Amino acid sequence: MFSLILHGRKSRVLHQWRNLKTPVINLLLPNASAFTNPFSSSSATTTSTDLSPEEERKRKTFTVSYLIDSLGLTTKLAESISTKANFSSTSNPDSVLKLLRSYGFKDTQISNIITTYPRFLIENPEKTLRAKLHFLKLNGSSSSEITEIVSKVPKILGRRGYVSLTGYFDYVKEILQDQDKSSSTKVKKQTNRTRNVSVLRELGVPKKLLLNLLISKAKPVCGKERFEESVKKIVEMGFDPSRPKFVNALYVFYELSDLTIEQKVNVYIRLGFSVDEVWATFKKWPFALKYSEKKIVQTFETLKRCGLNEDEVRMLLKKYPECVGTSEKKILKSVDTFLELGFTKDEYMMIIKRHPQCIGLAADTLKTKTEFFVKTMGWSKKVLASTPISLAFSLEKFIYPRCNVIKALLSKGLIDELPAISTVLTSPKLRFLKFYVMKHEDVFPELSSIFTGDCIPID
Incomplete structure (x- = not known):
């Protein structure tokens, strides 16, 4: 296969994946060790068990404001970071930003590093950052090389041990340099890793995904x-090399043995899935086969305890296979949160069946959005439950702009009644603008500014 890709006949292989159907079940997978991903963002999560919910909320709000003001991050990104690391003082994060800037990192590069490793904002920068950056300099790396490579692959900073740190840094630098060389340049003899990287690059795996592959402890390259x-199997299954799912499938196929894959497939079959449904779920989310039999069964049974029957659980997992990895505690907490907000058990069932992703929403986020929809806008919880995707939209970027327009129209008497929540929040942007902004601009020219946030909305 690889001689074809690297010697002029690659086009057939490169484009074949787009036309292939769901794979046959007898595709066997290579032997490997258990899957590991030491650089999951969850490793950066900070705990604050000694804080009250109100104190935690204040810290997150403070953190969001700080990140927006200091780095120009979007509200959504700042909120995401605040769930993993938050603080109530600017002292430590100021020191972190000052240190990174002293090494020549630009704010856009710093944003990428902090997004990957939020905990750097709350840990001692001398121990976590300065020592590693200083060691790279002592190892002969220039300031420009450090800022370029670390900002492109910030996970390098997560390597433990200086030998590991410099080894991966030098290898990524070599790959980047090879990538910039002319194809006519004579390159030294390739190692397996260099050859495999070239294959993935030829297939169309983007640089960002490729570099993250290189520094993972799992070694599929x-x-x-x-x-x-x-x-070969991933290409034949139809995975798009330009998408993260291609790399995720490579991890799973490379790291799990034939027997392990067969056992995982059989677990789903015993739970009532067909073979085709198992592989369709795998194509939607490759890590569906990563979890143990115990974890898969536990998630299935936990969802049944929430009130779903077996057919409904299967439907939910096919729609949202990521739910397999959700902890039992988080699933049950989701039920409690919705009930505490005043939704009925039937309404909760409707919500997770129509939009299962709601299981993973944070309690404070759900509370804020629910209160806005119900108390500020006037939609009932029953109506909200019928269109649960509304709970997944961004407040700042999506919900407020549209709802502020509706409130303004109601206050001016330009519409007689509150439109359906589905009409306001699920209509395409151009359709919404046509019916609620452009239609009334002659008599209410401020609508465009209200929609963009440049004008204070009417109360």
């Missing part, structure tokens, strides 16, 4: 036969 077999 280091072998030869197993690597070739894994990539």
Whole structure:
């Protein structure tokens, strides 16, 4: 396969994946060790068990404001970071930003690093950052090399041990330099890893995904036969090399043995899934086969305890397979949160069946959005439950702009009654603008500014 890709006949392989159907079940997978991903963002989560909910909320609000003001982050990104690391003083984060800027990092590069490692904002920068950056300089790296490579692959800073840190740094630098070389330039003899990286690059795997692959402890780009077999299967299954799912599938195929894959598939079959449904779920979310039999069954049973029957659980998992990885505690907490907000059990069932992603929403986010929809806008909880995707939209970027326009129209008497929540929040942007902004601009020219947030909305 790889001689075809690298010697002029790659186009057939490169485009074949777009036309292939769901894979046959007898595709066997190479042997490997258990899957690991040491750089999951969850590793950066900070705990604050000693804080009250109100104190935690204040810290998150403070953190969001700080990130927006100091780095120009979007509200959504700042809120995401605040759930993983938050603080009530600017002292430590100021020191972190000052240190990174002293090494020549630009704010856009710092944003990428902090997004990957939020905990740097709350840890001692001398121990977590300065020592590593200083060691890279002592190892002969220039300031420009450090800022370029670390900002492109900030996970390098998560490497433990200086030998590991410099080894991965030098390898990523070598790959970047090779990528910039002319194809006519004579390159030294390739290692398996260099050859495999070239194959993935030729297939269309983007640089960002490629570099993250290089520094993972899991080594799907280091072998030869197993690597070739894994990539061949992924291409034949129809995964798009430009998307993260291609890399996720490579991890799973490379790291799990034939027997392990067969066992995981059989677990889903025993729970009532067909073979085709298992592989369709895998294509939607490759990590569906990563979890143990115990975890898969536990999630299935937990969802049944929430009130779903077996058919409904299967439907939910096919629609939102990521739910397999959600903890039992988080699923049950989701039920409690909705009930505490005044939704009935039937309404909760409707919500997670129509938009299962609501299971993963934070309690404070749900409370804020629900109160706005019900108390400020006047939609009932029953109506909200019928259009639960509304709970997933961004308050700042999506909900407020549209709802502020509706409130303004109602206050001016330009519409007689509150429109359906589905009409306001699920209509395409151009359709919304046509019916609620452009239609009334002659008599209410401020509508455009209210929609964009440049004008204070009418109360």
